[in-house]
Amino acid sequence: MSGSTPRRRNWTVSITGALLVAIITALIGFMKDEASTATDRYYLRNTAGNVLFDHGRHSEDADACAACHHTLFGAEVAIGCEECHDSFAAEEFEHGELSEFHGWDCATCHEQAEDDEQAASCRSCHPANQESESRLIDCEECHDEGYEADMMTHDEYLEIDDHSCLGCHVPGSIAEVYHQSCTPCHLEAAYERFTRADGSVNCGGCHLR
Numbered sequence: 425m426s427g428s429t430p431r432r433r434n435w436t437v438s439i440t441g442a443l444l445v446a447i448i449t450a451l452i453g454f455m456k457d458e459a460s461t462a463t464d465r466y467y468l469r470n471t472a473g474n475v476l477f478d479h480g481r482h483s484e485d486a487d488a489c490a491a492c493h494h495t496l497f498g499a500e501v502a503i504g505c506e507e508c509h510d511s512f513a514a515e516e517f518e519h520g521e522l523s524e525f526h527g528w529d530c531a532t533c534h535e536q537a538e539d540d541e542q543a544a545s546c547r548s549c550h551p552a553n554q555e556s557e558s559r560l561i562d563c564e565e566c567h568d569e570g571y572e573a574d575m576m577t578h579d580e581y582l583e584i585d586d587h588s589c590l591g592c593h594v595p596g597s598i599a600e601v602y603h604q605s606c607t608p609c610h611l612e613a614a615y616e617r618f619t620r621a622d623g624s625v626n627c628g629g630c631h632l633r
Contacts, residue, residue, distance in 0.1 A: 472599075473631030485613065490530035492605060494589075495549070503533050519579050547598055549590065554597040561592055606630065 464480035483489070489496060505512040514522065514533070522533070530536075563571045573592070581587065596604070607625060610618040618629040 470631065472627065473633050475630050476632060485609075487529070494530075496530075496536055503535075505533075508532075519582070546601065549595045550598040550601050551595070552598055554594075554600065556594050559594050559596070561594060566591075 464478065466477045466479060468475040468477050482492075486492065505514055560573065563573055581592065595601075607618075610629065611625070614629075618626050620626045
């Protein structure tokens with residue numbers, strides 16, 4: 425009886441070792457599998473034909489994140505010009521002029537929203553169908569009569585506390601904003617892929633059938 429004890433112990437150690445190796449191998453395989461399936465590509469469902477969108481590729485080519493994610497940046501200026509320039513004041517320029525500078529990025533001047541605010545869907549603001557032809561909300565919907573939009577410059581509106589773009593602007597439909605954002609860049613970057621023989625836009629360049 426005493427002679428079989430070492431053999432039993434060896435057998436138990438061998439089984440335990442084999443189980444540990446199997447568990448570790450399975451864990452490594454699972455981790456590798458998860459890494460290989462991780463992707464920066466999204467399958468966007470669409471009535472005109474679904475779109476396979478490569479976010480990584482687009483983020484490399486875009487001038488700035490705000491080209492698409494305009495809600496990521498607050499209107500308040502978080503970084504003063506003097507932090508990068510000797511004698512420079514934002515008031516000397518219109519906002520449009522600043523945004524046209526080479527290498528411009530909203531994050532250069534504006535504070536970026538927290539990570540948990542970045543994944544907002546475009547559809548949360550942009551409707552499927554645009555009911556209004558006007559792109560501006562009538563001032564008198566919120567203010568007394570006689571209040572006109574041209575009473576202040578656009579930059580002055582941006583400085584108002586609790587400013588919101590949706591306070592004045594009617595968001596375009598989801599199809600409209602996607603086409604306006606995507607098409608011009610596609611035609612510039614890969615004209616052959618995104619146009620037909622007659623020069624018209626090739627919808628199939630983005631929409632899968």
